[in-house]
Amino acid sequence: MKKHNFSAGPCILPPEVLQQASEAVINFDDLDLSLLEISHRSKNFVAVMERAQALVRELLEVPEGYSVLFLQGGASLQFVMAAFNLMKAENGKAAYLNTGTWATKALKEARRLGEVVEVASAKDQNFNYIPKNYEVPNDADYFHLTSNNTIFGVQIKDFPQTEAPLVCDMSSDIFSKPINVSDFGLIYAGAQKNMGPAGATVVIVKDELLGHTGRDIPAYLDYQTHIGKDSMFNTPPVFAVYVSMLTLEWIKAQGGVKAMQKRNEAKAQAMYGEIDRNTCFEGTAARDDRSTMNACFLPKAGVPTERFDELWKAAGINGINGHRSVGGYRASMYNALPQESVDALIEVMQNFEKEQG
Amino acid sequence: MKKHNFSAGPCILPPEVLQQASEAVINFDDLDLSLLEISHRSKNFVAVMERAQALVRELLEVPEGYSVLFLQGGASLQFVMAAFNLMKAENGKAAYLNTGTWATKALKEARRLGEVVEVASAKDQNFNYIPKNYEVPNDADYFHLTSNNTIFGVQIKDFPQTEAPLVCDMSSDIFSKPINVSDFGLIYAGAQKNMGPAGATVVIVKDELLGHTGRDIPAYLDYQTHIGKDSMFNTPPVFAVYVSMLTLEWIKAQGGVKAMQKRNEAKAQAMYGEIDRNTCFEGTAARDDRSTMNACFLPKAGVPTERFDELWKAAGINGINGHRSVGGYRASMYNALPQESVDALIEVMQNFEKEQG
Numbered sequence: 001m002k003k004h005n006f007s008a009g010p011c012i013l014p015p016e017v018l019q020q021a022s023e024a025v026i027n028f029d030d031l032d033l034s035l036l037e038i039s040h041r042s043k044n045f046v047a048v049m050e051r052a053q054a055l056v057r058e059l060l061e062v063p064e065g066y067s068v069l070f071l072q073g074g075a076s077l078q079f080v081m082a083a084f085n086l087m088k089a090e091n092g093k094a095a096y097l098n099t100g101t102w103a104t105k106a107l108k109e110a111r112r113l114g115e116v117v118e119v120a121s122a123k124d125q126n127f128n129y130i131p132k133n134y135e136v137p138n139d140a141d142y143f144h145l146t147s148n149n150t151i152f153g154v155q156i157k158d159f160p161q162t163e164a165p166l167v168c169d170m171s172s173d174i175f176s177k178p179i180n181v182s183d184f185g186l187i188y189a190g191a192q193k194n195m196g197p198a199g200a201t202v203v204i205v206k207d208e209l210l211g212h213t214g215r216d217i218p219a220y221l222d223y224q225t226h227i228g229k230d231s232m233f234n235t236p237p238v239f240a241v242y243v244s245m246l247t248l249e250w251i252k253a254q255g256g257v258k259a260m261q262k263r264n265e266a267k268a269q270a271m272y273g274e275i276d277r278n279t280c281f282e283g284t285a286a287r288d289d290r291s292t293m294n295a296c297f298l299p300k301a302g303v304p305t306e307r308f309d310e311l312w313k314a315a316g317i318n319g320i321n322g323h324r325s326v327g328g329y330r331a332s333m334y335n336a337l338p339q340e341s342v343d344a345l346i347e348v349m350q351n352f353e354k355e356q357g
Numbered sequence: 358m359k360k361h362n363f364s365a366g367p368c369i370l371p372p373e374v375l376q377q378a379s380e381a382v383i384n385f386d387d388l389d390l391s392l393l394e395i396s397h398r399s400k401n402f403v404a405v406m407e408r409a410q411a412l413v414r415e416l417l418e419v420p421e422g423y424s425v426l427f428l429q430g431g432a433s434l435q436f437v438m439a440a441f442n443l444m445k446a447e448n449g450k451a452a453y454l455n456t457g458t459w460a461t462k463a464l465k466e467a468r469r470l471g472e473v474v475e476v477a478s479a480k481d482q483n484f485n486y487i488p489k490n491y492e493v494p495n496d497a498d499y500f501h502l503t504s505n506n507t508i509f510g511v512q513i514k515d516f517p518q519t520e521a522p523l524v525c526d527m528s529s530d531i532f533s534k535p536i537n538v539s540d541f542g543l544i545y546a547g548a549q550k551n552m553g554p555a556g557a558t559v560v561i562v563k564d565e566l567l568g569h570t571g572r573d574i575p576a577y578l579d580y581q582t583h584i585g586k587d588s589m590f591n592t593p594p595v596f597a598v599y600v601s602m603l604t605l606e607w608i609k610a611q612g613g614v615k616a617m618q619k620r621n622e623a624k625a626q627a628m629y630g631e632i633d634r635n636t637c638f639e640g641t642a643a644r645d646d647r648s649t650m651n652a653c654f655l656p657k658a659g660v661p662t663e664r665f666d667e668l669w670k671a672a673g674i675n676g677i678n679g680h681r682s683v684g685g686y687r688a689s690m691y692n693a694l695p696q697e698s699v700d701a702l703i704e705v706m707q708n709f710e711k712e713q714g
Contacts, residue, residue: 007394009396010394010397010595013391013393013394018383018394019383022380022382022383025379026375031360032360033362033675034375036554038367039365039366039676072556073430074592076577077429077430077591080575080578105576190591190592197393198593198596199429199594199596219465220433220436220437235366235547237429238556319395
């Protein structure tokens with residue numbers, strides 16, 4: 001039975017990508033060797049790394065003066081690397097917008113290296129909205145944002161204009177819509193939502209921002225190390241980079257990030273429409289800040305969730321249990337999730353409502 | 358045509374492992390979902406992580422009081438983490454044995470954090486031997502070794518006994534033979550030789566050594582972070598951990614690391630026997646320090662290598678070009694390389710010698 005996979009991440013990938021990835025594990029590029037057992041310096045894998053980087057540039061229209069890297073360690077290592085690379089050694093000062101669990105973790109890592117100004121926090125309402133009308137100190141070395149919050153289902157719709165370079169963790173919405181890369185100094189994202197499997201991290205960094213902190217940075221943590229070695233400073237996560245490349249090719253073939261945006265907005269509109277209409281459920285995120293990626297909703301008081309859980313499981317739906325910090329349900333609708341999966345969930349919600357009378 | 362894969366790493370993996378890995382990319386555990394698209398917190402993947410850790414413990418007979426972790430970033434990130442976790446913040450002092458490219462890199466990372474004593478270096482002879490009879494300062498926070506040098510083909514056969522805890526980068530020979538884990542304070546290894554594909558790193562650390570540096574360690578770099586979260590502090594490299602688990606199961610089914618040692622010694626004996634016998638070639642490493650994993654050899658003066666290259670390529674042999682720092686040839690004979698591949702290479706060397714008359 002085909003599953004409707006709403007997993008929050010690692011998450012659904014296109015079936016064509018999975019098919020190609022599966023084949024490459026046995027025989028890659030007709031070499032009669034597995035992708036897993038060839039040198040990362042072979043011309044076949046170097047071509048994969050170059051193609052993956054070129055696709056990032058093409059899909060996001062990355063301007064000149066930016067480097068594109070594939071690293072390891074996920075966003076959690078980027079919390080450390082962003083601060084090491086951009087916060088000045090003397091009187092370092094960074095600004096952070098606190099929009100949830102991951103933003104809080106990023107901010108804590110920066111505090112080890114210098115002063116951190118939390119310009120605003122949505123903690124007062126369990127991170128169910130994106131704070132606005134905050135002030136960012138002009139003398140901050142950078143201003144850090146988390147574009148989408150998978151746990152609470154809120155998303156920044158308009159990025160602020162600031163003196164300080166913008167640093168953005170886009171782990172859960174990169175490649176879901178167009179962005180203006182030149183507005184940012186640093187973008188990073190774990191691959192395991194819209195871009196590929198767990199194990200690779202993409203970094204897009206403005207070269208001129210690097211090398212000015214006066215800080216002695218460990219080699220692995222220094223973006224300049226990886227830029228100088230074309231993401232081959234050490235053995236890269238070969239398979240995760242390859243599957244990311246395949247997924248980026250798929251995005252391109254589908255019409256690029258504009259086409260993704262159109263699909264994602266249609267899915268989100270249908271999903272939130274049902275959440276608002278259905279008398280058994282209610283959304284948790286502030287309406288203006290609702291994420292197109294992750295729709296969080298709670299059963300209304302007295303609604304028997306056991307029966308609802310039976311119904312969606314019977315319909316082949318997977319992964320809609322909410323995060324423990326919010327409870328209820330979360331429908332994650334990343335790029336590869338088809339409209340028919342959203343329609344299937346909506347049908348279950350409607351049938352459940354009818355049953356409840 | 359079946360290839361004889363002598364790649365130095367990423368390297369050959371058992372065909373059964375590749376088959377299972379390929380299938381899991383389409384349908385994992387009969388979930389009708391790919392391994393790449395399920396939550397790392399699902400019970401199916403948690404079972405993989407636990408099994409992988411348990412197999413490390415079983416195969417290496419890891420004693421109580423040690424933690425086993427699966428991380429990202431390869432040995433290169435461990436160069437940084439080892440120093441952050443073990444070198445004291447005040448008057449920190451570490452000892453390093455310099456046996457090659459990777460040892461040199463490890464040592465450089467430690468220098469950023471404190472005093473480093475290079476107890477001996479084999480640089481004077483292009484790292485073609487393992488220094489002996491060096492003194493390790495008793496007050497060193499730790500003593501760092503690299504057990505096997507893939508580039509120059511030398512391997513430590515007997516580990517020293519020191520006051521300072523031993524830290525060892527075993528990236529290229531872990532699981533190739535039994536080791537006495539209790540002799541070490543910290544062992545780390547990138548997976549991509551004997552253990553699995555690129556993208557996972559195994560760490561075995563003695564718990565009582567941690568937490569005593571007085572250093573503020575970034576969360577991702579702190580072993581205690583990962584121990585406290587059972588290697589799930591952030592999304593682990595799911596596929597690389599899974600394939601490592603499969604490879605460790607394979608090692609177990611073959612008879613464990615003692616059986617691997619027997620096979621590896623037989624392969625190395627045959628290979629070095631031919632290098633010494635054949636009048637066209639000569640080995641580069643000091644005899645007592647020759648690696649069972651990587652046999653490096655050079656053509657003797659006047660030997661026409663183009664013809665030799667033709668012959669081994671025609672025999673389906675892959676990956677025996679030497680590293681640019683040494684030149685010539687390198688036959689890497691990791692666990693999964695069968696004796697028949699070594700025999701095939703030896704046959705080519707013998708045929709070539711006959712041709713040369």
